[in-house]
Amino acid sequence: MAISVVMPRLSDTMEEGKILRWLKQEGDRVDGGEIIAEIQTDKADIEMEAFGSGTLRKILVRAGQSAPVGHLIGVIAEEDEDISTVLAPVAGVAGQTAKPAGPGAPTPASPTLQAVTAGRVKASPLAKRLAQAQGIDLSTVKGSGPGGRVIRRDLVAMIPSAAAVGQRAPLITARVAAMTPPTPSTAFEDRELSPMRRAIAKRVAQSMATVPHFYLTVEVAMDKATELREAMQIQTPDLKVTFTDIIIRAVVIGLARHPAMNASFMDDRIRVYSQVNIGIAVALEEGLINPVLRNCGAKSLVQIAREAKSLVERARALKLRPEEYAGATFTVSNLGMYEIEEFTAIINPPEAAILAIGRIQSKPVVVNGDVQIGQRMRMTLSCDHRAVDGATGATFLQEVKWLLEHPVHLILQPE
Amino acid sequence: MADERTFDLAVIGAGPGGYVASIRAAQLGMRVALVERDRLGGVCLNWGCIPTKALLQSAQVLSLMRRAGEFGIHTDNLRADFGIAVKRSREKAERLSKGIEFLMRKNKVALFSGEARLTSAKELEITGRDGKTSEGIRAERILLATGSRPRLLPDVTVDGEVVLTSTEAMLLNRVPASMIIIGAGAIGVEFADIYQAYGTAVTLVELLPTILPYEDEEITALLHRALIKKGIKILTNTSVERVTVEAGQAKVGVTSKGERQALLGETVLVAVGRLPNSEVGGLKELGVATKKGFVAVNEQMESSVAGIYAIGDLAGAPLLAHKASHDGIEAVEKMAKLDDVRSADPRRIPSCTYCSPQVASIGLTEAKAKVMGYTIRVGRFPFSASGMAMTLGETEGMVKVIADATHGEILGVHIIGAHATELIAEAGLAMAMEATPEEIAGSVHAHPTLSEAMGEAALAALGRAIHI
Numbered sequence: 001m002a003i004s005v006v007m008p009r010l011s012d013t014m015e016e017g018k019i020l021r022w023l024k025q026e027g028d029r030v031d032g033g034e035i036i037a038e039i040q041t042d043k044a045d046i047e048m049e050a051f052g053s054g055t056l057r058k059i060l061v062r063a064g065q066s067a068p069v070g071h072l073i074g075v076i077a078e079e080d081e082d083i084s085t086v087l088a089p090v091a092g093v094a095g096q097t098a099k100p101a102g103p104g105a106p107t108p109a110s111p112t113l114q115a116v117t118a119g120r121v122k123a124s125p126l127a128k129r130l131a132q133a134q135g136i137d138l139s140t141v142k143g144s145g146p147g148g149r150v151i152r153r154d155l156v157a158m159i160p161s162a163a164a165v166g167q168r169a170p171l172i173t174a175r176v177a178a179m180t181p182p183t184p185s186t187a188f189e190d191r192e193l194s195p196m197r198r199a200i201a202k203r204v205a206q207s208m209a210t211v212p213h214f215y216l217t218v219e220v221a222m223d224k225a226t227e228l229r230e231a232m233q234i235q236t237p238d239l240k241v242t243f244t245d246i247i248i249r250a251v252v253i254g255l256a257r258h259p260a261m262n263a264s265f266m267d268d269r270i271r272v273y274s275q276v277n278i279g280i281a282v283a284l285e286e287g288l289i290n291p292v293l294r295n296c297g298a299k300s301l302v303q304i305a306r307e308a309k310s311l312v313e314r315a316r317a318l319k320l321r322p323e324e325y326a327g328a329t330f331t332v333s334n335l336g337m338y339e340i341e342e343f344t345a346i347i348n349p350p351e352a353a354i355l356a357i358g359r360i361q362s363k364p365v366v367v368n369g370d371v372q373i374g375q376r377m378r379m380t381l382s383c384d385h386r387a388v389d390g391a392t393g394a395t396f397l398q399e400v401k402w403l404l405e406h407p408v409h410l411i412l413q414p415e
Numbered sequence: 416m417a418d419e420r421t422f423d424l425a426v427i428g429a430g431p432g433g434y435v436a437s438i439r440a441a442q443l444g445m446r447v448a449l450v451e452r453d454r455l456g457g458v459c460l461n462w463g464c465i466p467t468k469a470l471l472q473s474a475q476v477l478s479l480m481r482r483a484g485e486f487g488i489h490t491d492n493l494r495a496d497f498g499i500a501v502k503r504s505r506e507k508a509e510r511l512s513k514g515i516e517f518l519m520r521k522n523k524v525a526l527f528s529g530e531a532r533l534t535s536a537k538e539l540e541i542t543g544r545d546g547k548t549s550e551g552i553r554a555e556r557i558l559l560a561t562g563s564r565p566r567l568l569p570d571v572t573v574d575g576e577v578v579l580t581s582t583e584a585m586l587l588n589r590v591p592a593s594m595i596i597i598g599a600g601a602i603g604v605e606f607a608d609i610y611q612a613y614g615t616a617v618t619l620v621e622l623l624p625t626i627l628p629y630e631d632e633e634i635t636a637l638l639h640r641a642l643i644k645k646g647i648k649i650l651t652n653t654s655v656e657r658v659t660v661e662a663g664q665a666k667v668g669v670t671s672k673g674e675r676q677a678l679l680g681e682t683v684l685v686a687v688g689r690l691p692n693s694e695v696g697g698l699k700e701l702g703v704a705t706k707k708g709f710v711a712v713n714e715q716m717e718s719s720v721a722g723i724y725a726i727g728d729l730a731g732a733p734l735l736a737h738k739a740s741h742d743g744i745e746a747v748e749k750m751a752k753l754d755d756v757r758s759a760d761p762r763r764i765p766s767c768t769y770c771s772p773q774v775a776s777i778g779l780t781e782a783k784a785k786v787m788g789y790t791i792r793v794g795r796f797p798f799s800a801s802g803m804a805m806t807l808g809e810t811e812g813m814v815k816v817i818a819d820a821t822h823g824e825i826l827g828v829h830i831i832g833a834h835a836t837e838l839i840a841e842a843g844l845a846m847a848m849e850a851t852p853e854e855i856a857g858s859v860h861a862h863p864t865l866s867e868a869m870g871e872a873a874l875a876a877l878g879r880a881i882h883i
C-alpha cells in the first residue's frame with residue numbers, strides 16, 4: 001500500500017519545514033525507520049525517517065524548498081504500484097513551492113485528513129489529531145481498537161518520539177529506532193513511555209554520556225549511628241528518625257566543610273553554591289523523583305527528619321509542587337531497604353556528585369585484636385570529574401564517614 | 416449427565432467480582448461452581464457499597480428536609496429514626512442478594528455454601544457453615560475472588576460498641592453522641608457524612624495532608640471546606656499513636672506537627688484501608704505468589720500457579736466493585752480465548768465518594784499530570800454558574816477537565832457537587848473513545864442539566880467557556 005510522506009510537525013510552533021537534503025532518491029529502496037531526509041525547522045535540523053518500507057517513488061518537494069506541515073512531500077510504494085490516487089489530492093499544488101501565503105493564512109488542509117474523510121478510516125479523535133500532527137496517513141495504519149478502529153496506541157508504535165504522549169521533544173531518536181530487536185521470534189509487548197519515564201531516560205543517558213563519572217566506596221561503622229537512631233526514636237517517638245535523615249545530616253556538615261563538592265561544572269567555570277540543597281531519591285511506581293530539602297545548613301537533625309518525612313510522603317502521594325523537586329545541589333540515594341549491599345548511582349546534572357547508600361549489615365569485625373559483631377554500611381560517591389578530583393571526593397567521603405562514626409557531632413548545633 | 420462434582424470453572428467468593436465472572440462464564444458455556452461462605456453479593460452488596468449508599472440517602476433526605484424551608488416547604492416536628500434507616504439499608508442489601516441467587520439459578524451456576532480450601536490446583540474442599548460437613552469438587556480452573564476485609568490498627572480490638580469498623584458502623588442501633596473516624600478515605604468520609612447528618616459530633620483524622628488523599632487537591636480543598644461548614648472537625652497531617660477504651664469511651668492519642676493530643680469519643684471508627692483475603696487455605700502450599708498480600712497476577716489474571724486466577728480486591732488496587740466486576744468478565748473471556756477482550760485501563764476507572772457534596776474522578780490529578788511531565792490545560796466550570804444547579808439549590812461544586820496541551824488527550828476529569836457520581840460517566844466514555852475536549856464541547860448537552868457544566872469545562876480547557 002502506498003505511504004504518503006508528509007512534512008511532519010517536529011515542534012509545537014512549527015508551521016513549515018525546509019528540506020535540507022534527501023538521503024534517498026526517487027527509485028531507491030527504503031526500509032521503515034530508515035532516515036530519508038533532513039529537515040530544517042524553526043528550532044533545529046532534524047532527521048526524518050520513513051514510516052514504512054517500499055520504494056521512494058516520488059519526491060514532490062525538492063531539497064532547498066519548504067512545505068507547510070502536513071503537506072505531501074513524497075510517496076513510498078511498491079515498485080509497480082499505481083500511486084495516482086495518493087498524488088491526486090495535491091495535483092493542483094504539486095508543481096509549486098508550497099509556501100504559506102503569510103502569517104495568519106489558514107494552513108492548507110493536510111492530504112492526510114482528506115484521505116481520512118474520503119476513505120472513511122475508523123479512528124479515534126485523538127488518533128486523528130496525532131496522525132495529523134505527525135503527518136501519518138491513517139489509512140496505512142492497522143487499528144487495534146474495536147472493529148479495527150485506529151486508537152492512540154497504534155500510532156504510538158509508529159512515532160518514535162515523545163509527541164505521542166504530548167511531550168514537546170521532536171523526533172530525534174531515529175537512530176535508536178533503527179536498532180533491530182533481539183530475535184525476531186521473541187514474544188514482546190511494547191509499552192508506551194510515560195513522560196516521566198522519558199525524562200528519566202533522557203536525563204540519565206545525558207548524564208552518562210556527558211559527565212565523566214568516577215566512584216569512591218567506603219565502609220562505615222554504623223554502630224553508634226544505630227544507637228543514636230534508637231535513642232532519638234525514644235525521645236521523639238512520633239518522628240521516627242531514619243538512617244537516611246542521619247546520613248543527610250552528615251552529608252550536610254561534610255559539604256559545609258568541603259564546599260568544592262557542593263558545586264556544578266558550568267563549561268567555562270565552576271559554580272560553588274553557598275546553600276546546601278539535598279535531593280532525596282524516592283522510588284515511585286511511575287519512576288523516580290528527587291524531592292529537595294532546601295537550605296539544610298541551618299537545620300538540625302530533627303528538623304531534617306521532620307521535613308524529609310513530609311517531603312517523601314508527599315512525593316509518594318505525587319503531591320509535590322514543581323519547585324519542590326528542582327534545585328538540588330547534591331543527592332542522596334538509599335537502597336538499603338532493598339537489601340542492596342552497595343551500588344553506584346548516576347549523577348543528576350548539574351550536581352557534581354551523588355551518594356549511594358547500601359544496607360547496614362551485622363558482620364564480624366576485628367576491634368583491638370578481638371572479633372566482634374559490628375554494624376557496617378557501604379556507601380559509594382559518584383563524582384563529576386570535571387568539577388572535582390579524586391582527592392577532593394575522598395576527603396569529603398572520609399569526613400562523612402567520620403561524622404557517621406562519631407554521630408554526637410550530628411546533633412550538636414548546626415554549623 | 417456430567418459429573419456433579421466436576422466443573423470447568425470453580426469461583427471462590429460471590430462478590431461483584433466472583434458472581435459476575437460466574438455469570439459470564441456460564442454464558443460462554445462453561446460449567447461453573449460458585450462457593451461463598453457468607454452472603455451472595457460479597458462485601459459490596461452486604462457490607463459495602465449498597466448499605467452505605469442507602470444510609471447516605473437517608474442522611475441526605477434528612478439534610479434536605481432541614482433546609483426544606485428554602486423551597487417553601489415547612490417541616491415542623493421533623494424527626495429522624497436512625498433505626499429505620501439501618502433497617503431500610505439491610506432490606507435493600509437483602510433484596511439485591513436474593514436477586515443474585517435468582518441470577519445464579521437462571522444461569523445454571525452451581526452454588527456451594529461454605530468455606531473453600533484448595534487441596535490442589537484443580538480441587539477444592541468446601542467446609543459447610545456448621546463447620547463439620549465437607550465436600551470436594553474438581554474444576555479445570557479456579558478463580559479466586561475472595562475480596563478484602565478492614566485493615567485494623569495494631570493493638571486495637573474491635574468490640575462493635577466503642578471501636579468499630581465499617582461493618583459495625585453500618586449496623587449501630589443508636590446514634591452516638593460523638594465519633595472519631597480514623598482515615599479520611601472514601602469510607603471514612605462517607606460515614607462522617609452519615610453520622611454528622613444524624614447529629615453525631617464527628618472528628619475526621621487523616622495522616623496525609625488532605626482528605627480523600629488520592630483525589631485532586633483543588634477538589635478536596637472544596638470538600639474540606641464544605642465538611643467543616645457542616646460541623647465536621649477535620650485533623651489532617653495527623654497520625655494516630657494509640658487507641659484505648661477507658662470507661663466505655665474511646666481515647667485516641669494523636670500527633671500533629673510534633674504536638675500530641677488526646678481525642679475522646681463515644682465511638683471510634685477505624686477506616687484505614689482494606690486487607691486482601693489471601694489466606695485462603697491451600698494457596699501458600701500451592702505456591703501462589705503474593706505481592707504486599709495481594710495475589711500477583713499476569714495480564715490473563717492468572718497467578719503464579721497455572722490454572723489459578725485472581726480478580727477484584729484480592730488482585731489489588733483500585734479496590735472498587737466495578738473494577739472487580741470488570742476483572743471478572745475479562746478473566747473469563749480471556750480463559751475462553753475470545754477475540755478482542757478489552758482490558759480496563761487502570762487510568763480510566765472512575766472513583767466515587769458519595770458524601771455530600773459528592774466527589775467523582777477519573778484519570779490523573781493535576782499534580783500527578785504535572786509530576787509525570789505533561790504540559791496541561793485545565794478547564795474549570797463552577798456549579799454556581801449553572802442554571803440547573805441554581806434551581807436545584809446545589810450551587811456548591813465544579814467540574815475540572817485536565818487535558819494534554821499538545822494533542823488534547825483528556826488526562827483526568829474531577830467533579831465535586833450534586834450528582835457528580837453520575838456525571839463522571841460522560842468523562843469515562845470520552846476517555847474510552849479517546850475523545851478530546853473538542854468532542855465533549857461539540858456534543859450538545861441538554862439544557863438545563865448539570866451535565867452542561869461538563870461541556871463548559873471542556874470549552875474552558877479550550878479557552879472558550881461561554882457562561883463564565
Ligand SMILES: Cc1cc2nc3c(=O)[nH]c(=O)nc-3n(C[C@H](O)[C@H](O)[C@H](O)COP(=O)(O)OP(=O)(O)OC[C@H]3O[C@@H](n4cnc5c(N)ncnc54)[C@H](O)[C@@H]3O)c2cc1C
Binds near residue numbers: 454560728729
Ligand atoms: C463500607 C464500604 C463501602 C464501599 N463502597 C463502595 C462504593 O461505593 N463503590 C465501589 O466501587 N466500591 C465500594 N466498596 C468496595 C467494594 O465493596 C469492593 O471493592 C468489592 O466488594 C470487591 O469485590 P470482590 O468481588 O473482589 O470481593 P468481595 O465483595 O469482598 O467478596 C468476596 C467474597 O468472598 C467470600 N469469601 C472469602 N474467602 C472465602 C472462602 N475461602 N471461601 C468462600 N468464600 C469466601 C467473602 O465472604 C465475600 O463474600 C466499599 C467497601 C466498603 C467496605
